[in-house]
Amino acid sequence: MNPIRFERRRYTGGATPIERLARFSECLGGPTVYIKRDDQLGLAAGGNKTRKLEYLVADAIKQGADTLITCGAVQSNHCRLTLAAAVREGLSCQLVLSEPETGYQPHASGNHLLFHLMGAEKIEVIPADGDMQESMEKLAAALEREGRKAYLIPVGGSSEVGTLGYMACAEEIEQQSLELGIPFDYVVTATGSAGTQAGLIAGFAARQSSSSVIGINVSRDRESQEKKVQELLLSTAEFVGLKGELPASLVRCEDEYVGPGYAIPTAEMVEAVKLLARTEGILLDPVYTGKAMAGLIGLIRRGAFRKEDRVLFLHTGGTPALYTYADTFFSEM
Structure with missing residues (x-):
């Protein structure tokens, strides 16, 4: 096992x-x-993402990560909970968000408000057809150049x-x-x-x-x-x-x-x-x-x-x- x-x-x-x-x-x-x-x-x-994060964050800590990077929609429950887990563990968190068809509203309520309230280190908004995995990898590479270590979490964990x-x-x-x-x-x-x-x-x-x-x-x-x-x-x-x-x-x-x-x-x-x-x-x-x-x-x-x-x-x-x-x-x- x-x-x-x-x-x-x-x-x-x-x-x-x-x-x-x-x-x-x-x-x-x-x-x-x-x-x-x-x-x-x-x-x-x-x-539900809380259950997934119990294992994902344990793996991130085991690997020595200091930052969680994940992605989702601008109202992503997963991004909210990943950020909350990072705060709980004393880790940084960066988010890649997919812009909706109605356009990105920087001061939207709901989960997006909570991203700011809980202090996401960085929020990067990309076009709806953009590659979220590629964007996360770029953020991780930038952190690596600073001597930091990121742990990437896919959509929905x-x-x-x-x-x-x-x-x-x-x-x-x-x-x-x-x-x-x-x-x-x-x-x-x-x-x-x-x-x-x-x-x-x-x-x-x-x-x-x-x-x-x-x-x-x-x-x-x-x-x-x-x-x-x-x-x-x-x-x-x-x-x-x-x-x-x-x-x-x-x-x-x-x-x-x-x-x-x-x-x-x-x-x-x-x-x-x-x-x-x-x-x-x-x-x-x-x-x-x-x-x-x-x-x-x-x-x-x-x-x-x-x-x-x-x-x-x-x-x-x-x-x-x-x-x-x-x-x-x-x-x-």
Whole structure:
């Protein structure tokens, strides 16, 4: 077993809760839906990237890095949490951000405000079609010339090391399932950079669990996303020495709820965010969890689950971005 599995920083005290969504489930008239509150993970405002960063930052420290460099959209949850982890560890952090079609707004709220509040050392904004990896490597080279050492983290923290965070989460879910006496038939999650879904699948496979993972795409088409998840799943399994077959059938992604594209609102997303807020008082975000919940609602309405199924929705966080979409929710799409 690769020793990296045991090299981990801890940013959350204990397991995140699992809650039964009684009023939400009753409203939909389908299976019983539960929610795993990874929006309550540690670091600034929480979210799924915290689990990945526990392993990534441990690796960075082991390699003697003094600066974390990562990339994402201008409202990237991953960039927010990477910066928060760097602050926690006394490291510097530089960000490469992709300019949105609407143009870059230096004083935007949401996550972008938090980048400045937490003191990112440098924010470099590149065109939407720019090469983020190349830009990160240039920043790292500049630091090296100064006698410093950078550790590069890919989009979403979705490398073999980062994916270990959701292998650990699968183990956590299995333990909670035993304690609660509730075997979960399905786990539903947003899927984008693939690390969360791949990690869950690998983690459940390692535990020989019968829980099936369904990814709701936030950007790509089904074929492209399933290929991305499968590739990361297999490389992670090899990385940790996971034995046994991991057939392609374990990877399931739904692409009907992406809408016009990544981070572009849909009427289904707006409905999902409002429904959970008004039945359970839980906030989702418009980019990831809102579309993932729209996918779960759509699957329930088309009869994809049995009434007796127990479905666990993974809340991957991202709520700071909610406040940058005020016009979308006031407009009643």
